[in-house]
Amino acid sequence: MIDLDGTMYHGTKIIESAHDFMKEAQRRNIDILFLTNNASRTQKQAAEHMMKMGYENIRPEQFYTSAMAAADEVKRISEKRRAYMIGELGLKEALLNQGFELVDCDADFVFVGLDRNATYRDYSLAFRQLHQGAVLVGTNSDTVLLSEEGVNVGNGSIVHMLETCSGQTSMQIGKPSSVILECALRYTGWSKEEVLIIGDNLHTDILCGVQSQVKSALVLTGISKREDIEKTGIQPDVVVESMIDLFKIL
Ligand SMILES: [Mg+2]
Known part of the structure:
Protein backbone atom coordinates (compact mmCIF):
# COMPACT_ATOMS: atom_id res chain seq x y z
CA MET A 1 0.00 0.00 0.00
CA ALA A 67 -13.06 9.76 1.19
CA MET A 68 -13.80 6.12 0.35
CA ALA A 69 -12.77 5.06 3.85
CA ALA A 70 -15.06 7.69 5.43
CA ALA A 71 -18.04 6.49 3.40
CA ASP A 72 -17.24 2.78 3.92
CA GLU A 73 -16.66 3.13 7.66
CA VAL A 74 -19.81 5.16 8.38
CA LYS A 75 -21.85 2.76 6.27
CA ARG A 76 -20.40 -0.13 8.29
CA ILE A 77 -21.20 1.34 11.71
CA SER A 78 -24.51 3.13 11.06
CA GLU A 79 -27.77 2.63 9.19
CA LYS A 80 -28.26 6.38 8.78
CA ARG A 81 -27.57 7.80 5.33
CA ARG A 82 -28.37 11.54 5.34
CA ALA A 83 -25.11 13.35 4.65
CA TYR A 84 -24.13 16.99 4.44
CA MET A 85 -20.80 17.24 2.73
CA ILE A 86 -18.00 19.72 2.25
CA GLY A 87 -15.69 18.28 -0.35
CA GLU A 88 -14.88 17.77 -3.98
CA LEU A 89 -15.82 15.11 -6.52
CA GLY A 90 -13.85 12.31 -4.81
CA LEU A 91 -15.91 12.56 -1.62
CA LYS A 92 -19.19 13.06 -3.47
CA GLU A 93 -18.62 9.93 -5.55
CA ALA A 94 -17.56 7.86 -2.53
CA LEU A 95 -20.71 8.85 -0.61
CA LEU A 96 -23.08 8.25 -3.52
CA ASN A 97 -21.44 4.87 -4.22
CA GLN A 98 -22.26 3.81 -0.65
CA GLY A 99 -25.88 4.93 -0.89
CA PHE A 100 -25.72 8.20 1.05
CA GLU A 101 -28.25 10.91 0.33
CA LEU A 102 -26.66 14.35 0.05
CA VAL A 103 -28.77 16.88 1.96
CA ASP A 104 -28.66 20.51 3.13
CA CYS A 105 -30.77 20.01 6.27
CA ASP A 106 -31.47 17.38 8.95
CA ALA A 107 -28.22 15.57 8.18
CA ASP A 108 -27.10 12.55 10.24
CA PHE A 109 -23.45 13.11 9.34
CA VAL A 110 -21.29 16.01 8.23
CA PHE A 111 -18.48 14.77 5.99
CA VAL A 112 -15.54 17.14 5.59
CA GLY A 113 -12.93 16.65 2.89
CA LEU A 114 -10.77 19.26 1.21
CA ASP A 115 -12.91 21.64 -0.85
CA ARG A 116 -10.97 24.44 -2.47
CA ASN A 117 -14.19 26.26 -3.37
CA ALA A 118 -15.98 26.06 -0.02
CA THR A 119 -17.33 29.30 1.42
CA TYR A 120 -18.23 30.72 4.82
CA ARG A 121 -21.83 29.79 4.06
CA ASP A 122 -20.87 26.13 3.54
CA TYR A 123 -18.97 26.04 6.84
CA SER A 124 -21.87 27.69 8.69
CA LEU A 125 -24.34 25.25 7.17
CA ALA A 126 -22.10 22.38 8.29
CA PHE A 127 -21.93 23.87 11.79
CA ARG A 128 -25.74 24.18 11.86
CA GLN A 129 -26.11 20.44 11.11
CA LEU A 130 -23.59 19.60 13.84
CA HIS A 131 -25.35 21.92 16.27
CA GLN A 132 -28.57 19.99 15.61
CA GLY A 133 -26.93 16.66 16.34
CA ALA A 134 -25.20 15.48 13.16
CA VAL A 135 -21.91 13.60 13.66
CA LEU A 136 -18.67 15.12 12.36
CA VAL A 137 -16.60 12.95 10.02
CA GLY A 138 -13.37 14.51 8.78
CA THR A 139 -11.79 12.44 6.00
CA ASN A 140 -8.26 13.29 7.16
CA SER A 141 -6.51 15.45 9.73
CA ASP A 142 -3.63 16.88 7.69
CA THR A 143 -3.50 20.49 8.91
CA VAL A 144 -1.15 21.75 6.20
CA LEU A 145 -1.22 21.09 2.48
CA LEU A 146 1.91 21.75 0.41
CA SER A 147 1.71 22.89 -3.19
CA GLU A 148 4.13 24.42 -5.70
CA GLU A 149 3.14 27.89 -4.45
CA GLY A 150 3.85 27.06 -0.81
CA VAL A 151 1.79 26.08 2.24
CA ASN A 152 -2.01 25.91 2.13
CA VAL A 153 -4.77 25.34 4.70
CA GLY A 154 -5.20 21.57 4.98
CA ASN A 155 -8.46 19.72 5.54
CA GLY A 156 -7.51 18.97 9.15
CA SER A 157 -7.53 22.69 9.91
CA ILE A 158 -11.07 23.03 8.56
CA VAL A 159 -12.12 20.01 10.62
CA HIS A 160 -10.53 21.66 13.70
CA MET A 161 -12.56 24.81 13.01
CA LEU A 162 -15.79 22.78 12.98
CA GLU A 163 -14.69 20.93 16.12
CA THR A 164 -14.13 24.27 17.83
CA CYS A 165 -17.54 25.76 17.07
CA SER A 166 -19.51 22.54 17.56
CA GLY A 167 -17.64 21.20 20.58
CA GLN A 168 -17.49 17.81 18.85
CA THR A 169 -14.43 15.70 18.15
CA SER A 170 -14.31 14.34 14.62
CA MET A 171 -14.15 10.66 13.81
CA GLN A 172 -10.60 9.82 12.69
CA ILE A 173 -10.46 8.18 9.26
CA GLY A 174 -7.32 9.00 7.22
MG1 LIG B 1 3.06 11.70 1.20
Missing part, protein backbone atom coordinates in the same frame (compact mmCIF):
# COMPACT_ATOMS: atom_id res chain seq x y z
CA ILE A 2 1.72 3.10 -1.29
CA ASP A 3 1.29 6.78 -0.48
CA LEU A 4 1.11 9.23 -3.40
CA ASP A 5 2.44 12.76 -2.87
CA GLY A 6 6.10 12.77 -1.87
CA THR A 7 6.30 9.04 -2.63
CA MET A 8 5.15 8.55 -6.25
CA TYR A 9 5.25 12.21 -7.34
CA HIS A 10 5.63 15.80 -6.21
CA GLY A 11 2.39 17.56 -7.19
CA THR A 12 2.33 16.97 -10.94
CA LYS A 13 5.98 15.86 -11.28
CA ILE A 14 6.84 12.17 -11.44
CA ILE A 15 9.55 10.80 -9.10
CA GLU A 16 11.76 8.81 -11.48
CA SER A 17 12.89 6.23 -8.91
CA ALA A 18 9.23 5.54 -8.09
CA HIS A 19 8.54 5.16 -11.83
CA ASP A 20 11.34 2.58 -12.04
CA PHE A 21 9.86 0.87 -8.97
CA MET A 22 6.41 0.66 -10.58
CA LYS A 23 7.76 -0.85 -13.81
CA GLU A 24 9.61 -3.53 -11.83
CA ALA A 25 6.64 -4.15 -9.50
CA GLN A 26 4.34 -4.58 -12.51
CA ARG A 27 6.85 -6.98 -14.11
CA ARG A 28 6.85 -9.03 -10.88
CA ASN A 29 3.05 -8.90 -10.56
CA ILE A 30 3.17 -7.34 -7.09
CA ASP A 31 -0.31 -6.19 -6.05
CA ILE A 32 -0.36 -2.45 -5.44
CA LEU A 33 -2.93 -0.23 -3.80
CA PHE A 34 -2.38 3.51 -3.58
CA LEU A 35 -3.52 4.57 -0.13
CA THR A 36 -4.07 8.30 0.05
CA ASN A 37 -5.42 10.89 2.48
CA ASN A 38 -6.33 13.05 -0.52
CA ALA A 39 -10.13 13.01 -0.60
CA SER A 40 -10.63 15.35 -3.55
CA ARG A 41 -9.92 13.11 -6.55
CA THR A 42 -12.10 10.22 -7.68
CA GLN A 43 -10.37 6.90 -8.40
CA LYS A 44 -10.55 7.63 -12.11
CA GLN A 45 -9.12 11.14 -11.68
CA ALA A 46 -6.32 9.77 -9.49
CA ALA A 47 -5.37 7.20 -12.15
CA GLU A 48 -5.48 9.83 -14.90
CA HIS A 49 -3.33 12.18 -12.81
CA MET A 50 -0.60 9.52 -12.60
CA MET A 51 -0.84 8.42 -16.23
CA LYS A 52 -0.52 12.05 -17.35
CA MET A 53 2.84 12.41 -15.59
CA GLY A 54 4.19 9.21 -17.19
CA TYR A 55 3.02 6.16 -15.21
CA GLU A 56 1.72 3.28 -17.31
CA ASN A 57 -1.10 0.77 -16.76
CA ILE A 58 -2.54 2.36 -13.63
CA ARG A 59 -6.14 1.28 -12.92
CA PRO A 60 -8.78 3.36 -11.05
CA GLU A 61 -9.52 0.48 -8.66
CA GLN A 62 -5.89 0.63 -7.45
CA PHE A 63 -6.70 3.77 -5.44
CA TYR A 64 -8.21 3.83 -1.99
CA THR A 65 -8.81 7.31 -0.59
CA SER A 66 -9.74 8.74 2.80
CA LYS A 175 -3.71 8.01 7.99
CA PRO A 176 -2.38 7.70 10.72
CA SER A 177 -5.74 6.27 11.85
CA SER A 178 -5.93 2.52 11.51
CA VAL A 179 -9.50 2.99 10.19
CA ILE A 180 -8.36 3.71 6.61
CA LEU A 181 -6.00 0.72 6.72
CA GLU A 182 -8.65 -1.66 8.05
CA CYS A 183 -11.06 -0.38 5.38
CA ALA A 184 -8.39 -0.85 2.70
CA LEU A 185 -7.83 -4.43 3.88
CA ARG A 186 -11.56 -5.13 3.52
CA TYR A 187 -11.53 -3.43 0.09
CA THR A 188 -8.64 -5.57 -1.19
CA GLY A 189 -9.19 -8.76 0.78
CA TRP A 190 -5.50 -8.71 1.77
CA SER A 191 -4.29 -9.72 5.23
CA LYS A 192 -2.06 -7.55 7.44
CA GLU A 193 0.82 -10.00 7.24
CA GLU A 194 1.14 -9.68 3.46
CA VAL A 195 1.04 -5.87 3.38
CA LEU A 196 3.87 -3.34 3.37
CA ILE A 197 2.80 0.29 3.80
CA ILE A 198 5.16 2.70 2.04
CA GLY A 199 5.27 6.46 2.38
CA ASP A 200 7.29 9.63 2.90
CA ASN A 201 5.63 10.85 6.11
CA LEU A 202 6.42 9.42 9.55
CA HIS A 203 3.41 11.10 11.18
CA THR A 204 0.86 9.67 8.71
CA ASP A 205 2.09 6.69 6.64
CA ILE A 206 4.54 5.13 9.07
CA LEU A 207 2.53 5.82 12.24
CA CYS A 208 -0.44 4.21 10.49
CA GLY A 209 1.63 1.08 9.94
CA VAL A 210 2.91 1.08 13.52
CA GLN A 211 -0.58 1.55 15.02
CA SER A 212 -2.09 -1.12 12.78
CA GLN A 213 0.69 -3.69 13.21
CA VAL A 214 1.52 -3.61 9.51
CA LYS A 215 5.14 -3.46 8.28
CA SER A 216 6.16 -0.02 7.02
CA ALA A 217 8.84 1.49 4.78
CA LEU A 218 9.88 5.13 4.90
CA VAL A 219 11.08 6.55 1.60
CA LEU A 220 13.21 9.69 1.86
CA THR A 221 11.88 11.50 -1.24
CA GLY A 222 9.33 13.62 0.61
CA ILE A 223 8.56 15.20 3.97
CA SER A 224 10.37 13.12 6.61
CA LYS A 225 14.15 12.99 6.97
CA ARG A 226 16.23 10.19 8.41
CA GLU A 227 16.98 12.22 11.57
CA ASP A 228 13.22 12.66 12.20
CA ILE A 229 12.96 8.99 13.16
CA GLU A 230 14.91 9.58 16.36
CA LYS A 231 13.23 12.95 17.01
CA THR A 232 9.70 11.54 16.70
CA GLY A 233 10.29 8.03 18.01
CA ILE A 234 8.20 6.73 15.10
CA GLN A 235 10.12 3.72 13.80
CA PRO A 236 9.60 2.30 10.30
CA ASP A 237 10.66 -1.31 9.64
CA VAL A 238 12.65 -0.19 6.61
CA VAL A 239 14.18 3.11 5.45
CA VAL A 240 15.16 3.64 1.81
CA GLU A 241 16.56 6.65 -0.05
CA SER A 242 14.25 6.03 -3.01
CA MET A 243 11.50 3.63 -4.05
CA ILE A 244 13.65 1.51 -6.37
CA ASP A 245 15.90 0.62 -3.39
CA LEU A 246 12.96 -1.39 -2.00
CA PHE A 247 13.86 -4.18 -4.43
CA LYS A 248 17.07 -4.70 -2.48
CA ILE A 249 14.85 -5.99 0.35
CA LEU A 250 11.63 -7.23 -1.33
Whole structure:
Protein backbone atom coordinates (compact mmCIF):
# COMPACT_ATOMS: atom_id res chain seq x y z
CA MET A 1 0.00 0.00 0.00
CA ILE A 2 1.72 3.10 -1.29
CA ASP A 3 1.29 6.78 -0.48
CA LEU A 4 1.11 9.23 -3.40
CA ASP A 5 2.44 12.76 -2.87
CA GLY A 6 6.10 12.77 -1.87
CA THR A 7 6.30 9.04 -2.63
CA MET A 8 5.15 8.55 -6.25
CA TYR A 9 5.25 12.21 -7.34
CA HIS A 10 5.63 15.80 -6.21
CA GLY A 11 2.39 17.56 -7.19
CA THR A 12 2.33 16.97 -10.94
CA LYS A 13 5.98 15.86 -11.28
CA ILE A 14 6.84 12.17 -11.44
CA ILE A 15 9.55 10.80 -9.10
CA GLU A 16 11.76 8.81 -11.48
CA SER A 17 12.89 6.23 -8.91
CA ALA A 18 9.23 5.54 -8.09
CA HIS A 19 8.54 5.16 -11.83
CA ASP A 20 11.34 2.58 -12.04
CA PHE A 21 9.86 0.87 -8.97
CA MET A 22 6.41 0.66 -10.58
CA LYS A 23 7.76 -0.85 -13.81
CA GLU A 24 9.61 -3.53 -11.83
CA ALA A 25 6.64 -4.15 -9.50
CA GLN A 26 4.34 -4.58 -12.51
CA ARG A 27 6.85 -6.98 -14.11
CA ARG A 28 6.85 -9.03 -10.88
CA ASN A 29 3.05 -8.90 -10.56
CA ILE A 30 3.17 -7.34 -7.09
CA ASP A 31 -0.31 -6.19 -6.05
CA ILE A 32 -0.36 -2.45 -5.44
CA LEU A 33 -2.93 -0.23 -3.80
CA PHE A 34 -2.38 3.51 -3.58
CA LEU A 35 -3.52 4.57 -0.13
CA THR A 36 -4.07 8.30 0.05
CA ASN A 37 -5.42 10.89 2.48
CA ASN A 38 -6.33 13.05 -0.52
CA ALA A 39 -10.13 13.01 -0.60
CA SER A 40 -10.63 15.35 -3.55
CA ARG A 41 -9.92 13.11 -6.55
CA THR A 42 -12.10 10.22 -7.68
CA GLN A 43 -10.37 6.90 -8.40
CA LYS A 44 -10.55 7.63 -12.11
CA GLN A 45 -9.12 11.14 -11.68
CA ALA A 46 -6.32 9.77 -9.49
CA ALA A 47 -5.37 7.20 -12.15
CA GLU A 48 -5.48 9.83 -14.90
CA HIS A 49 -3.33 12.18 -12.81
CA MET A 50 -0.60 9.52 -12.60
CA MET A 51 -0.84 8.42 -16.23
CA LYS A 52 -0.52 12.05 -17.35
CA MET A 53 2.84 12.41 -15.59
CA GLY A 54 4.19 9.21 -17.19
CA TYR A 55 3.02 6.16 -15.21
CA GLU A 56 1.72 3.28 -17.31
CA ASN A 57 -1.10 0.77 -16.76
CA ILE A 58 -2.54 2.36 -13.63
CA ARG A 59 -6.14 1.28 -12.92
CA PRO A 60 -8.78 3.36 -11.05
CA GLU A 61 -9.52 0.48 -8.66
CA GLN A 62 -5.89 0.63 -7.45
CA PHE A 63 -6.70 3.77 -5.44
CA TYR A 64 -8.21 3.83 -1.99
CA THR A 65 -8.81 7.31 -0.59
CA SER A 66 -9.74 8.74 2.80
CA ALA A 67 -13.06 9.76 1.19
CA MET A 68 -13.80 6.12 0.35
CA ALA A 69 -12.77 5.06 3.85
CA ALA A 70 -15.06 7.69 5.43
CA ALA A 71 -18.04 6.49 3.40
CA ASP A 72 -17.24 2.78 3.92
CA GLU A 73 -16.66 3.13 7.66
CA VAL A 74 -19.81 5.16 8.38
CA LYS A 75 -21.85 2.76 6.27
CA ARG A 76 -20.40 -0.13 8.29
CA ILE A 77 -21.20 1.34 11.71
CA SER A 78 -24.51 3.13 11.06
CA GLU A 79 -27.77 2.63 9.19
CA LYS A 80 -28.26 6.38 8.78
CA ARG A 81 -27.57 7.80 5.33
CA ARG A 82 -28.37 11.54 5.34
CA ALA A 83 -25.11 13.35 4.65
CA TYR A 84 -24.13 16.99 4.44
CA MET A 85 -20.80 17.24 2.73
CA ILE A 86 -18.00 19.72 2.25
CA GLY A 87 -15.69 18.28 -0.35
CA GLU A 88 -14.88 17.77 -3.98
CA LEU A 89 -15.82 15.11 -6.52
CA GLY A 90 -13.85 12.31 -4.81
CA LEU A 91 -15.91 12.56 -1.62
CA LYS A 92 -19.19 13.06 -3.47
CA GLU A 93 -18.62 9.93 -5.55
CA ALA A 94 -17.56 7.86 -2.53
CA LEU A 95 -20.71 8.85 -0.61
CA LEU A 96 -23.08 8.25 -3.52
CA ASN A 97 -21.44 4.87 -4.22
CA GLN A 98 -22.26 3.81 -0.65
CA GLY A 99 -25.88 4.93 -0.89
CA PHE A 100 -25.72 8.20 1.05
CA GLU A 101 -28.25 10.91 0.33
CA LEU A 102 -26.66 14.35 0.05
CA VAL A 103 -28.77 16.88 1.96
CA ASP A 104 -28.66 20.51 3.13
CA CYS A 105 -30.77 20.01 6.27
CA ASP A 106 -31.47 17.38 8.95
CA ALA A 107 -28.22 15.57 8.18
CA ASP A 108 -27.10 12.55 10.24
CA PHE A 109 -23.45 13.11 9.34
CA VAL A 110 -21.29 16.01 8.23
CA PHE A 111 -18.48 14.77 5.99
CA VAL A 112 -15.54 17.14 5.59
CA GLY A 113 -12.93 16.65 2.89
CA LEU A 114 -10.77 19.26 1.21
CA ASP A 115 -12.91 21.64 -0.85
CA ARG A 116 -10.97 24.44 -2.47
CA ASN A 117 -14.19 26.26 -3.37
CA ALA A 118 -15.98 26.06 -0.02
CA THR A 119 -17.33 29.30 1.42
CA TYR A 120 -18.23 30.72 4.82
CA ARG A 121 -21.83 29.79 4.06
CA ASP A 122 -20.87 26.13 3.54
CA TYR A 123 -18.97 26.04 6.84
CA SER A 124 -21.87 27.69 8.69
CA LEU A 125 -24.34 25.25 7.17
CA ALA A 126 -22.10 22.38 8.29
CA PHE A 127 -21.93 23.87 11.79
CA ARG A 128 -25.74 24.18 11.86
CA GLN A 129 -26.11 20.44 11.11
CA LEU A 130 -23.59 19.60 13.84
CA HIS A 131 -25.35 21.92 16.27
CA GLN A 132 -28.57 19.99 15.61
CA GLY A 133 -26.93 16.66 16.34
CA ALA A 134 -25.20 15.48 13.16
CA VAL A 135 -21.91 13.60 13.66
CA LEU A 136 -18.67 15.12 12.36
CA VAL A 137 -16.60 12.95 10.02
CA GLY A 138 -13.37 14.51 8.78
CA THR A 139 -11.79 12.44 6.00
CA ASN A 140 -8.26 13.29 7.16
CA SER A 141 -6.51 15.45 9.73
CA ASP A 142 -3.63 16.88 7.69
CA THR A 143 -3.50 20.49 8.91
CA VAL A 144 -1.15 21.75 6.20
CA LEU A 145 -1.22 21.09 2.48
CA LEU A 146 1.91 21.75 0.41
CA SER A 147 1.71 22.89 -3.19
CA GLU A 148 4.13 24.42 -5.70
CA GLU A 149 3.14 27.89 -4.45
CA GLY A 150 3.85 27.06 -0.81
CA VAL A 151 1.79 26.08 2.24
CA ASN A 152 -2.01 25.91 2.13
CA VAL A 153 -4.77 25.34 4.70
CA GLY A 154 -5.20 21.57 4.98
CA ASN A 155 -8.46 19.72 5.54
CA GLY A 156 -7.51 18.97 9.15
CA SER A 157 -7.53 22.69 9.91
CA ILE A 158 -11.07 23.03 8.56
CA VAL A 159 -12.12 20.01 10.62
CA HIS A 160 -10.53 21.66 13.70
CA MET A 161 -12.56 24.81 13.01
CA LEU A 162 -15.79 22.78 12.98
CA GLU A 163 -14.69 20.93 16.12
CA THR A 164 -14.13 24.27 17.83
CA CYS A 165 -17.54 25.76 17.07
CA SER A 166 -19.51 22.54 17.56
CA GLY A 167 -17.64 21.20 20.58
CA GLN A 168 -17.49 17.81 18.85
CA THR A 169 -14.43 15.70 18.15
CA SER A 170 -14.31 14.34 14.62
CA MET A 171 -14.15 10.66 13.81
CA GLN A 172 -10.60 9.82 12.69
CA ILE A 173 -10.46 8.18 9.26
CA GLY A 174 -7.32 9.00 7.22
CA LYS A 175 -3.71 8.01 7.99
CA PRO A 176 -2.38 7.70 10.72
CA SER A 177 -5.74 6.27 11.85
CA SER A 178 -5.93 2.52 11.51
CA VAL A 179 -9.50 2.99 10.19
CA ILE A 180 -8.36 3.71 6.61
CA LEU A 181 -6.00 0.72 6.72
CA GLU A 182 -8.65 -1.66 8.05
CA CYS A 183 -11.06 -0.38 5.38
CA ALA A 184 -8.39 -0.85 2.70
CA LEU A 185 -7.83 -4.43 3.88
CA ARG A 186 -11.56 -5.13 3.52
CA TYR A 187 -11.53 -3.43 0.09
CA THR A 188 -8.64 -5.57 -1.19
CA GLY A 189 -9.19 -8.76 0.78
CA TRP A 190 -5.50 -8.71 1.77
CA SER A 191 -4.29 -9.72 5.23
CA LYS A 192 -2.06 -7.55 7.44
CA GLU A 193 0.82 -10.00 7.24
CA GLU A 194 1.14 -9.68 3.46
CA VAL A 195 1.04 -5.87 3.38
CA LEU A 196 3.87 -3.34 3.37
CA ILE A 197 2.80 0.29 3.80
CA ILE A 198 5.16 2.70 2.04
CA GLY A 199 5.27 6.46 2.38
CA ASP A 200 7.29 9.63 2.90
CA ASN A 201 5.63 10.85 6.11
CA LEU A 202 6.42 9.42 9.55
CA HIS A 203 3.41 11.10 11.18
CA THR A 204 0.86 9.67 8.71
CA ASP A 205 2.09 6.69 6.64
CA ILE A 206 4.54 5.13 9.07
CA LEU A 207 2.53 5.82 12.24
CA CYS A 208 -0.44 4.21 10.49
CA GLY A 209 1.63 1.08 9.94
CA VAL A 210 2.91 1.08 13.52
CA GLN A 211 -0.58 1.55 15.02
CA SER A 212 -2.09 -1.12 12.78
CA GLN A 213 0.69 -3.69 13.21
CA VAL A 214 1.52 -3.61 9.51
CA LYS A 215 5.14 -3.46 8.28
CA SER A 216 6.16 -0.02 7.02
CA ALA A 217 8.84 1.49 4.78
CA LEU A 218 9.88 5.13 4.90
CA VAL A 219 11.08 6.55 1.60
CA LEU A 220 13.21 9.69 1.86
CA THR A 221 11.88 11.50 -1.24
CA GLY A 222 9.33 13.62 0.61
CA ILE A 223 8.56 15.20 3.97
CA SER A 224 10.37 13.12 6.61
CA LYS A 225 14.15 12.99 6.97
CA ARG A 226 16.23 10.19 8.41
CA GLU A 227 16.98 12.22 11.57
CA ASP A 228 13.22 12.66 12.20
CA ILE A 229 12.96 8.99 13.16
CA GLU A 230 14.91 9.58 16.36
CA LYS A 231 13.23 12.95 17.01
CA THR A 232 9.70 11.54 16.70
CA GLY A 233 10.29 8.03 18.01
CA ILE A 234 8.20 6.73 15.10
CA GLN A 235 10.12 3.72 13.80
CA PRO A 236 9.60 2.30 10.30
CA ASP A 237 10.66 -1.31 9.64
CA VAL A 238 12.65 -0.19 6.61
CA VAL A 239 14.18 3.11 5.45
CA VAL A 240 15.16 3.64 1.81
CA GLU A 241 16.56 6.65 -0.05
CA SER A 242 14.25 6.03 -3.01
CA MET A 243 11.50 3.63 -4.05
CA ILE A 244 13.65 1.51 -6.37
CA ASP A 245 15.90 0.62 -3.39
CA LEU A 246 12.96 -1.39 -2.00
CA PHE A 247 13.86 -4.18 -4.43
CA LYS A 248 17.07 -4.70 -2.48
CA ILE A 249 14.85 -5.99 0.35
CA LEU A 250 11.63 -7.23 -1.33
MG1 LIG B 1 3.06 11.70 1.20
